[in-house]
Amino acid sequence: MQLHAAIDEYVLYIEIEKNYSVNTVTSYEYDLQLFLSFLKYHGCSTCLNEITKTQVRRFIQYLLGSLKQKPRSVNRKISSLKSFAKYCLRYLTNDFTHGIESPKTDDKLPVYMTLTDLKQLFDYLERSQSRFSMRNELMFKLLATTGIRRSELVSLTWEQVDLVNETIRIDGKGKKERILPLHPHLMPLLASYKASLRSYQIYPTQPVFLNKNRKALDPRGLQVIFKDVLKKAGLPPTRFSLHHLRHTFATLMLQQNRENVDLRTLQELLGHKSITSTQVYTHVEYEQKKKAIDSFRIF
Incomplete structure (x- = not known):
């Protein structure tokens, strides 16, 4: 069986039988087609x-060397190949x-805004008088108060928004569904934004953000x-x-909010499949550790 035919069959399998999301299917197919192109280019x-393990190792070497891809990106391609091989x-x-x-x-800690940074961003959004100021304020406050991914934000439709129960679906x-409560401060803004749109724009299947x-x-x-908002906000x-x-x-x-949030709750909010992905955020405990050391009255 030829590799290209096996890839086509596998892509159909994960799309239809495994019911993977469009983004996941696209990523897997891209990774496998890149491997196919690599083999053709090198006359394999x-x-x-x-197909041999040596060729797979040469492919990884090519990704890291010639393409200068980061290990995290290479690991995703290896994961795609392993799933395909299985x-x-x-x-x-x-x-x-x-x-x-x-x-x-590299186990680098995630980059994040401080509370001061976030307040500076919110302050600009609340003062802005641009044509899209209400939309922008709602979008970025929604991202900052729910932790949803940008792909989840742009794909959000009005049927996923429940103003009565103050939630979004x-x-x-992996097409895994989760219900997230909305922050009470967002509700007036969301209601005003919805009221500013035309009737056809708030039809249940219509996108929330245009x-x-x-x-x-x-x-x-x-x-x-x-990026434009950050610049104007002085960030x-x-x-x-x-x-x-x-x-x-x-x-x-x-x-x-440590008294109300544990890692399991955060895992559910973020939609992580494994709590291992959530544990990276325990780096915040450094602040508590530093306070403990600084207050240690030993000298």
Whole structure:
């Protein structure tokens, strides 16, 4: 069986039978097509039975060296290949990814805004008088108070918003659904924003957030808006990204609200599949550790 045919079959499998999200399917397909292109470019056989571990290791070397990809990005591609190889065992007796190890990643702490930074951002959003000031204020306050991903924000429709119960329903990674309560301070803003739209724009299946052409925002467009808002708010646009708002939510939630939030609760709010992903935010305990050391009356 040829590799390209196996990839096509696998993509259909994860899309139809596994019911993976569109973003996940697209990512897996991209990773596998990149591996196929690598084999063709280097004159290697693309017959499924002839793929070797050495070729996989050369592919990883190519990603890290020639393409200068970061270990985290390379690890995702290795994960895609391993999942694909496992599927292909119905045709093969040899798993060409067995024993392949992922490169070590730098365990850097997530970048986040301080409470002062966030208040500075909110202050600008509340003072802004631009055409889209209400939309922007709602978008970025929603990201900062719920921790949803930017892809989840731009795909949000009005049928997912429950003004009565003050919740939003999020379709997260792997099509896993979660219900998030909205902060009480957001409710008047959300109601005003909805009232400012035309009747056809608040139809249940319509996107909540629109661009200047009255069409759904895309993640790239949202990022451009955020960078512009940061600059006008007096914050460094090169320092923060939209994903950092998610880090900010998680970090400040643990810093400012520890009596009401534990890691399990935070895991549910963020929609993490594994609590291991959530544990990175325990770095906030450093502040408590520092206070403990500083207050140690030993000298």
